[in-house]
Amino acid sequence: MKKLLSILLCVIAIQGWSVTYLDLTTVNGDSPEVERFIQEASTNGGTFISLFDSMGDSYRSANYWMARRLGDRLGVSGYGMNNYRNNTLVGSSGGTKSVDVLATPSKYWFNNYYIVPPGGRLWWFKQYSSTGHWSDMQGIAYVKYPGGGPFTLNVSTNGGPWTKILDLDGYTDDIDGVGVVTNLILIPNYYQIMVETPINASGITNIILGPNIENSQIPGIKIVFLDRGGIAMNAFTNVSRKIRDPIFKAFSHNPLVLWHAKEPVGPQLTEWLAEFEQCLSNSMPNAVIAYIGTPLTVLDSGYPTTNTITVQQNILTRENAVAHRSVYVDCMVSSISYEWMVLMGYIEADGIHETLLGNQYFSGIIWNALGLYALKSPRTLSIQANGGGVNVSYECSTNACYTLQMSSGGSPVWQDLITTSGYSGPMSTNMPVTESMALFRLKLSPPL
Numbered sequence: 001m002k003k004l005l006s007i008l009l010c011v012i013a014i015q016g017w018s019v020t021y022l023d024l025t026t027v028n029g030d031s032p033e034v035e036r037f038i039q040e041a042s043t044n045g046g047t048f049i050s051l052f053d054s055m056g057d058s059y060r061s062a063n064y065w066m067a068r069r070l071g072d073r074l075g076v077s078g079y080g081m082n083n084y085r086n087n088t089l090v091g092s093s094g095g096t097k098s099v100d101v102l103a104t105p106s107k108y109w110f111n112n113y114y115i116v117p118p119g120g121r122l123w124w125f126k127q128y129s130s131t132g133h134w135s136d137m138q139g140i141a142y143v144k145y146p147g148g149g150p151f152t153l154n155v156s157t158n159g160g161p162w163t164k165i166l167d168l169d170g171y172t173d174d175i176d177g178v179g180v181v182t183n184l185i186l187i188p189n190y191y192q193i194m195v196e197t198p199i200n201a202s203g204i205t206n207i208i209l210g211p212n213i214e215n216s217q218i219p220g221i222k223i224v225f226l227d228r229g230g231i232a233m234n235a236f237t238n239v240s241r242k243i244r245d246p247i248f249k250a251f252s253h254n255p256l257v258l259w260h261a262k263e264p265v266g267p268q269l270t271e272w273l274a275e276f277e278q279c280l281s282n283s284m285p286n287a288v289i290a291y292i293g294t295p296l297t298v299l300d301s302g303y304p305t306t307n308t309i310t311v312q313q314n315i316l317t318r319e320n321a322v323a324h325r326s327v328y329v330d331c332m333v334s335s336i337s338y339e340w341m342v343l344m345g346y347i348e349a350d351g352i353h354e355t356l357l358g359n360q361y362f363s364g365i366i367w368n369a370l371g372l373y374a375l376k377s378p379r380t381l382s383i384q385a386n387g388g389g390v391n392v393s394y395e396c397s398t399n400a401c402y403t404l405q406m407s408s409g410g411s412p413v414w415q416d417l418i419t420t421s422g423y424s425g426p427m428s429t430n431m432p433v434t435e436s437m438a439l440f441r442l443k444l445s446p447p448l
Helices: 032-044 062-074 233-237 241-249 267-283 309-323 338-344 356-369
Strands: 010-015 018-023 046-052 076-081 089-093 097-099 113-116 121-125 133-144 150-157 162-169 178-196 206-214 221-227 255-260 288-293 327-330 381-386 389-396 401-408 415-421 425-432 438-445
Touching: 032 046, 032 062, 032 288, 046 062, 062 221, 062 255, 062 356, 076 133, 089 097, 113 121, 121 206, 162 178, 178 206, 178 241, 233 267, 241 267, 267 309, 288 309, 288 356, 309 327, 327 356, 338 356, 381 438, 389 401, 389 438, 401 425, 415 425
Parallel strands: 046 221, 046 255, 076 221, 255 288, 288 327
Antiparallel strands: 010 018, 076 206, 089 121, 097 113, 113 206, 121 178, 133 178, 133 206, 150 162, 150 178, 381 389, 389 425, 401 415, 401 438
16 A cells, blocks of 8 residues: 655755765555554554653653554553553552662663562552453563562452452562563453562562553554653663563564654664564564654754754664664654744754644654554445446545546556545446456545
């Protein structure tokens, strides 16, 4: 399926007397892997995974708006890891504490996590709900390590008392640690989940990463947030794959991974990106990985006549995407200039982070570049003979723009016949056919 947003544009970067032509446009947005995700997500759902340093605070980032768009189109089947839209808020007691990996870097996880000491409790709850989520699966992600030990998994059903369901063990003698995701299959109901380390388990602390909640009765999108402002990619690569691979594998149902980061440019970035690709190819080989080509900031006020920091990072990120058949989505060329970003109200006063309005704008670019307007949109043609021609009929949806195309006489050239946008319902047209062979197809593109 062709996309309309493959804008062929070259950026000229002047370095001394030399001129380098750089291609920073979206690439692989119309790949078979993306098409497979769209087809599968439209019927059986999937998983949306948001990673690394979000564009602005997580609650208003482009990744956040992408999750909202997917949820509005497909419905939401579950949540994982960090909080999204206050569906997995955290409660704690007994000395349980959150570890900020920016302040205290860890080899056991690249994002914030929780330490549950003896007598400590950790639970997750949904805002404005005393009974939790309607679900049939509740679980947690945690890390076994030499300082861990016994703990319990407890469930509250429909607002009732906590009941122990599982005895677990957070200990391993492997100094690198081991990642684990535990899932409880339950009768559909409203549930909350809690972790507790026994009061008599002296000298141990358990590392808990986050929840894993799902309603398998609906085929919607599962939203897994793993972003945190300021996180660098080396925090990810410093964590053993014995931890990372099992955690990501647990979220490997038709995954779409959206990556964003602001990183120092150099050989280390290329190495970190390659390590990231290797991790995901092992744990979720069918994942669609989409890298955001980051928007311009105050540091890029000389763009496009200077080779700015953002330009340099996006070159390396795009090269990595091309090398691994992943997607690179341009949000830099489309941000025009830093001055334009300010004029449009798309960037905060700090000159670095995008505003809520700016992130909505960039989420639309990502959405269209990946062709996600085609999710759950009718995509079939019906053709019947009609005298000296044919009657062509198809269903339209307001979610996409439909263009009926014809190729005649075996020609590889497709001619646009009718374009419909913003209309929901059946379309039917009679087409005269004078050639010995005529082919028809529908091309979907973003709504006009």
